[in-house]
Amino acid sequence: MTGRLAFVESPVQLLNVLEWAHTRGRATAPAAGPGPGEPPAPSPRCDPPPNPLPDLRIVVLSPNDPMSRGQLRRMAQLARDEGFDVHWQEARAGRGALVRTLRELAGPLRSAERVVVGDPFSRYVQLLLSLFGPRHVTVVDDGTATMEFAAQLAGGERLVRWHRKGDHGPRELVLAPVTSLARRRLAPGARRSVEIFTSLPVQAPPGAEVTENRYAWTRSRFGPPLLTGGADLVGTSLVETGVVDADHYLRVVGQLARAHGATRYFAHRRETPEKLHRVAVETGLQVVRPDLPLELIARRGPIGTTVVSFPSTVVHTLPLALEGTGVKVAVCEIAPEWLRATASPRAQGFLAGVVGTASGADRLTPRSGSGVDRLEFG
Structure with a gap:
């Protein structure tokens, strides 16, 4: 059974x-501490548990x-x-x-x-x-x-x-x-x-x-990562799902890359080859298509000391997976004018909620128009 x-x-x-x-x-495993007169437990092994x-x-x-x-x-x-x-x-x-x-x-x-x-x-x-x-x-x-x-x-x-x-x-x-x-x-x-x-x-x-x-398994099995000292951008499928206009998205990706000295763009698995080609040509970023979820890629490293993302799950998960490594995670808010007419009426409020509840990430607020401010970490 x-x-x-x-x-x-x-x-x-x-x-x-x-x-x-x-x-x-x-949670269900019994305590396994040493008994009376027993030596302390050995250090954790490197082979899989x-x-x-x-x-x-x-x-x-x-x-x-x-x-x-x-x-x-x-x-x-x-x-x-x-x-x-x-x-x-x-x-x-x-x-x-x-x-x-x-x-x-x-x-x-x-x-x-x-x-x-x-x-x-x-x-x-x-x-x-x-x-x-x-x-x-x-x-x-x-x-x-x-x-x-x-x-x-x-x-x-x-x-x-x-x-x-x-x-x-x-x-x-x-x-x-x-x-x-x-x-x-x-x-x-x-x-x-x-x-x-x-x-x-x-x-x-x-x-x-x-x-x-809290991504305890990920932290116990991988890392800590080597830090590159630069910045990495994290891609999103908001264009593919009909939420964000493609031209606005590409423009902001370029501005973020220039503002933070980013060199790599970690693609979402649902991003189209056509869009990723535009990212590489129009921004000069190296497009990386991860072979594992980004939490594992980041934890294994190398990873930038700053990771910038649009509203997505990673602004909640990466601070947990990278806890104690010194990596800063930042989230770029979505301005209303970036949304497509095909976007759900709930989209703006939902994305704002994703950003507002990301307690482990710093925030980038769009300027009026289509730009974004440079993030100054406190």
């Missing part, structure tokens, strides 16, 4: 499942995006090196993949005592949860969407990603019963517990538990 079953669809989700397992394993939750099976619902698949392959190997059972499921590999996936996962899902999910907005995860309702559910971070999930769960709202306008097209109408049932399966109740494992500042919905993710 499978005690715990995790579904992940992105590299960050898999990283945070490892963080959750590390935290849960430490045993899997803290041997009954956890991780299922990768593989996406089609090549960059995501590449990072997931590397994260899956990291998880296997830590002793975890990782199953790669080609969940989107053409006709018949959905039926085949449901058939293969029905048994493990039905017998799982706890299900860990990385994206409660995923139609795939919602379908799985609508068919089989676990007694215990844990939601781990897949970006700032966790903040929106917690708020929607607390308000009894339907689950809609913050950057979507929430249209009611034919596809949405067909999937509405699945989404509605999945939302109930993700809500705490008399026969179901819900845990949100997050590094983000969220209020626990009524009846749910919030467990803080």
